[in-house]
Amino acid sequence: MHHDTPLLTTLVLGLGLAYLFGMLAQRCRMPPLIGYLCAGIIVGPFTPGPLANQALANELAEVGVILLMFGVGLHFSLKDLLSVKKIAIPGAVLQIACATALGMGLAWAMGWPSGEGLVFGLALSVASTVVLLKALQKYELEQTPQGRIAIGWLIVEDLAMVLILVLLPALAGLLGGTSSGHGDVALGQLILMTLLKVAAFVTFMLVVGRRVIPWVLEKTVWTGSRELFRLGVLAIALGVAYGAAHLFGVSFALGAFFAGMVLAESEFSHRAAEESLPLRDAFAVLFFVSVGMLFNPAIILEQPLALLGTVLVIVVGKSLAAWGIVRLYGYNNAVASTIAASLAQIGEFSFILASMGMALGLLSTDANALIIAGALLSILLNPPLFSILTRLLPESKPAEAS
Secondary structure (H helix, E strand, O other), X not given: OOOOOHHHHHHHHHHHHHXXXXXXXXXXXXXXXXXXXXXXXXXXXXXXXXXOOHHHHHHHHHHHHHHHHHHHHHOOOHHHHHHOHHHHHHHHXXXXXXXXXXXXXXXXXXXOOHHHHHHHHHHHHOOOHHHHHHHHHHOOOOXXXXXXXXXXXXXXXXXXXXXXXHHHHHHOOOOOOOOOOOOOOOHHHHHHHHHHHHHHHHHHHHHHHHHHHHHHHHHHHHHOOHHHXXXXXXXXXXXXXXXXXXXXXXXXXXXXXXXXXXXXXXOOHHHHHHHHHHHHHHHHHHHHHHHHHOOOOHHHHHOHHHHHHHHHHHHHHHHHHHHHHHHHOOOOHHHHHHHHHHOOOOOHHHHHHHHHHHHOOOOOHHHHHHHHHHHHHHHHHHHHHHHHHHHHOHHHOOOOOO
16 A cells, blocks of 8 residues: 655655765765765756655755754854954855855856845855864874864854844845745845844843753753753753744744754763754755755756856965965964965855745846855865865964963
């Protein structure tokens, strides 16, 4: 007897193929992320073969975004950021501005509207934390000065993207997308309303969340049940994200990020990170699969120059901007080159931003396909870039310590 089970079909196809292609990517010495995106392309509507349910995949991807952002919050380290704040904060802000301007220039050359160009440029400006950390670990650079700067830089980029994800729905109407339903409210008022909602949510989390969340986990720990602790962490991540969206009108992403950040301050942060990791990983995989489903491979043949321009902005333009900024701050060539190579790729935040851009009517399927193709190629090019760097610049190897 045949049952119509689109959710089960989507889960089986998504996770099964992600596993197979992830293993293949790993065997080819590429990040498994490439395999997950390829799995999504295969079950997506643009390629022949098995078809997963796009709407359900997007719902599952939303859970993936919440858990990814919760993970970013859990690993957010104010101490790491403050130790390199003099270079990381202005450096990341300037680099985001340069990369966004380059992306907008490319969009303008292709005749796209300015709102689409802005979202496209922002998506190209932010590097993948996952890819960066893997590269730093491989070359044992995390504890070197350049490794700490790269991590601090990424923290600033992540915070900037969280702010953009909060403001984008409010500004969508003005940028040429679907309006957030505030009618003729002036731009200043709209931004003010959004920031007030965020301020109310942040205040609530700092006053109530900081007390309640650790208290709830402490009570759970006393039960001695790992299962209940794991469930508690998951309920907090999803519950705070849902509450943030429905009670304060801010994004799921911001809610999850703050839930992770509040939890990071408690004594249970390491255990929470450990216990929630398997589920975070599973849903993050489904998020990458759903991103792959939106990719139309025809763009490679139809718009090769646009794709080349996108890859050049990510790998060359963004890296040169970062290299120049680090050199301007008086750091040596080894530090500047490591930072430049670290940032020569895009990943999860670019996809989150692109998904939101499409949902708000700001980004076309072509622009989204270019972002995904740019991410795939830049992630593939990143390991050789690092390898060349460590050969050319022996002083960038893990000999330095501050």
